Amino acid sequence: MEDRNFWIAFNHVMGIGPIRFQKLLNVFGDAKTAWRAGVKELSEIIGPGMAQKVEEERKKIEPEKLRERIESKNFKVLTLKDDFYPSLLRNISNPPFLLYMWGDFDFNQLDLFISIVGTRRPTPYGRKIARILASELAKDKWVIVSGLALGIDGEAHSSVVREGGITVGVLGSGLEVIYPSSHRRLAEEIVDGGGAIISEYPPLCPPRPENFPPRNRIISGLTQGVVVVEAPKRSGALITADFALEQGREVMAVPGSIFSPQSEGANNLIAQGAKLIQNKEDILEALGFSSGKAKKSYGEDSPLSGEKGELFSFIDSSGVFKEELLQLTGWEEGKFFRVLLSLELQGLVQESPGGKIFRL
Amino acid sequence: MFPPLSLDEAIEVTKIHSVAGLLSEKRPLVSQRPFRAPHHTISDVALIGGGQWPRPGEVSLAHHGVLFLDEALEFRRNVLEALREPLEVGKITVARASTTITYPASFTLALACNPCPCGYLGDTKKTCTCSYRQIARYRAKLSGPLLDRIDLQVEIPRLDFSEIASEKKEESSQEVRERVKRAREIQAERFRGEKIRLNGQMSARYLRRFSSLGGEAKKLLEASMESLALSARAYHRILKVARTIADLEQSETIRVEHVAEAIHYRSLDRKYEEF
Numbered sequence: 355m356e357d358r359n360f361w362i363a364f365n366h367v368m369g370i371g372p373i374r375f376q377k378l379l380n381v382f383g384d385a386k387t388a389w390r391a392g393v394k395e396l397s398e399i400i401g402p403g404m405a406q407k408v409e410e411e412r413k414k415i416e417p418e419k420l421r422e423r424i425e426s427k428n429f430k431v432l433t434l435k436d437d438f439y440p441s442l443l444r445n446i447s448n449p450p451f452l453l454y455m456w457g458d459f460d461f462n463q464l465d466l467f468i469s470i471v472g473t474r475r476p477t478p479y480g481r482k483i484a485r486i487l488a489s490e491l492a493k494d495k496w497v498i499v500s501g502l503a504l505g506i507d508g509e510a511h512s513s514v515v516r517e518g519g520i521t522v523g524v525l526g527s528g529l530e531v532i533y534p535s536s537h538r539r540l541a542e543e544i545v546d547g548g549g550a551i552i553s554e555y556p557p558l559c560p561p562r563p564e565n566f567p568p569r570n571r572i573i574s575g576l577t578q579g580v581v582v583v584e585a586p587k588r589s590g591a592l593i594t595a596d597f598a599l600e601q602g603r604e605v606m607a608v609p610g611s612i613f614s615p616q617s618e619g620a621n622n623l624i625a626q627g628a629k630l631i632q633n634k635e636d637i638l639e640a641l642g643f644s645s646g647k648a649k650k651s652y653g654e655d656s657p658l659s660g661e662k663g664e665l666f667s668f669i670d671s672s673g674v675f676k677e678e679l680l681q682l683t684g685w686e687e688g689k690f691f692r693v694l695l696s697l698e699l700q701g702l703v704q705e706s707p708g709g710k711i712f713r714l
Numbered sequence: 715m716f717p718p719l720s721l722d723e724a725i726e727v728t729k730i731h732s733v734a735g736l737l738s739e740k741r742p743l744v745s746q747r748p749f750r751a752p753h754h755t756i757s758d759v760a761l762i763g764g765g766q767w768p769r770p771g772e773v774s775l776a777h778h779g780v781l782f783l784d785e786a787l788e789f790r791r792n793v794l795e796a797l798r799e800p801l802e803v804g805k806i807t808v809a810r811a812s813t814t815i816t817y818p819a820s821f822t823l824a825l826a827c828n829p830c831p832c833g834y835l836g837d838t839k840k841t842c843t844c845s846y847r848q849i850a851r852y853r854a855k856l857s858g859p860l861l862d863r864i865d866l867q868v869e870i871p872r873l874d875f876s877e878i879a880s881e882k883k884e885e886s887s888q889e890v891r892e893r894v895k896r897a898r899e900i901q902a903e904r905f906r907g908e909k910i911r912l913n914g915q916m917s918a919r920y921l922r923r924f925s926s927l928g929g930e931a932k933k934l935l936e937a938s939m940e941s942l943a944l945s946a947r948a949y950h951r952i953l954k955v956a957r958t959i960a961d962l963e964q965s966e967t968i969r970v971e972h973v974a975e976a977i978h979y980r981s982l983d984r985k986y987e988e989f
Contacts, residue, residue, distance in 0.1 A: 688971030695974040709869030
């Protein structure tokens with residue numbers, strides 16, 4: 355399909371999104387004709403400013419070269435016209451007219467897609483939840499979609515990779531500009547594991563802040579539902595949840611402590627009607643799959659007794675300072691440090707930068 | 715809380731201050747332990763000593779006393795790196811065209827810094843606004859060889875639970891000084907006839923002799939090394955600090971409690987996940 359080259363060309367013009375591109379297709383029939391249309395004709399459809407932009411760009415862009423370059427990088431191009439364009443994403447109100455994909459993955463061969471999203475700066479509690487939910491869902495053959503960001507996103511992706519499952523990362527930058535760069539290795543592992551990294555932005559597009567909110571519509575659009583794990587009051591994860599609602603996808607959230615700012619957004623979602631998630635079974639139920647199995651409960655009556663139990667009872671998931679804990683117990687330092695260390699070694703609590711102790 | 719200067723020490727300190735021209739008629743003998751707190755814009759020459767006819771720098775002026783660097787991460791990197799030699803050998807050699815001079819420079823180093831560039835990481839009242847990358851870059855300034863030589867690392871949160879704290883009777887500085895004095899006596903006894911005087915100066919060989927751990931304490935340290943991902947360099951530091959904590963409690967053996975407390979003073983050595 356020769357027209358693909360011109361789809362790619364239009365994708366490289368900043369400001370040409372799905373809506374303007376659709377308008378052009380409606381008038382000109384195909385991208386090639388639109389690409390070669392006069393400025394005047396164009397400006398009637400997309401406005402004079404945008405038409406001028408196209409005019410400037412098409413002097414610089416050689417559509418054939420663009421495609422060759424993308425192929426040389428082993429990236430695939432998925433257009434709205436292709437059969438292998440993700441079918442769930444096709445149904446949203448403004449699907450990207452074109453996606454770049456790194457990896458060998460066919461969205462339409464599988465049908466269980468779910469996204470796990472959350473804050474870039476989680477507490478140990480949030481990390482643990484992301485880890486548990488992502489790996490359990492991966493075991494059940496769910497494809498986990500997230501944003502490859504630091505924090506909850508990264509934790510979800512890497513848990514799936516460890517489990518040998520399939521996961522898809524959606525970028526707010528081009529495929530050649532993995533952001534954050536510290537996740538480059540993770541991206542490779544995702545691709546090697548049979549998953550994919552995708553983006554609607556040209557391969558060399560930098561991670562512009564304004565790219566991220568529209569990127570989130572793809573994360574929710576690719577899936578049956580969104581699970582928000584730890585999100586503060588203002589968080590990209592909440593934008594993803596809004597898109598999910600708009601797109602008719604299930605919105606789910608894991609509650610957290612009312613003292614933890616990192617859980618404020620997730621708790622608010624639940625107050626507004628998002629499904630409250632306490633385990634994988636809750637997610638399956640919300641999506642209409644009844645597992646029939648008993649729900650797993652992660653809450654434990656403190657399995658500890660004696661001094662360990664006493665110290666543990668003072669520690670919660672939003673963190674307590676060591677000094678404060680020492681005062682609360684009223685113990686001598688020696689005993690305090692001994693018991694605290696044994697809780698750490700059992701993996702029940704963890705110290706974080708800033709000197710706070712968190713329950714895991 | 716430091717034990718008073720001995721006469722020998724006082725004379726040594728006085729000599730250095732005399733060379734630096736810091737003595738006055740009113741104060742011909744330095745009898746108090748020096749406390750030096752240079753500003754973070756200090757040059758490496760002013761810190762370690764130098765000039766055409768090398769004069770002692772801050773590290774030597776702090777000999778037998780305390781060198782305190784506030785906002786430690788604001789100091790230039792080469793200035794911080796210059797501290798490595800005196801910290802290791804207790805003296806500093808300054809070479810110039812005219813002459814080469816070695817000054818004593820055995821001091822207690824105290825560094826203070828914020829947890830992150832904005833200062834609010836882990837704070838209860840305000841949210842930190844730094845990016846992960848900023849924090850990583852900031853902390854990296856302190857990592858490596860310098861961090862190797864720092865025995866006690868403590869994170870101090872904002873004090874807003876003062877009501878609770880005030881209920882408990884704190885040990886007075888006077889009482890602490892007494893304990894330090896006794897601990898020093900124990901160490902003097904331990905190292906009689908040896909080349910060193912203090913726990914902090916113990917090499918691996920001395921550690922095996924004086925700082926061996928009982929079965930339970932050893933198991934705890936080994937388990938912690940692994941599961942808290944402590945670096946190998948932390949191991950000897952923990953042994954020395956545990957020995958000192960035991961001395962402060964006048965305990966001959968190093969107990970589990972002592973090791974546990976020492977491990978908690980290595981918080982910057984832990985390899986944190988991104989945050």
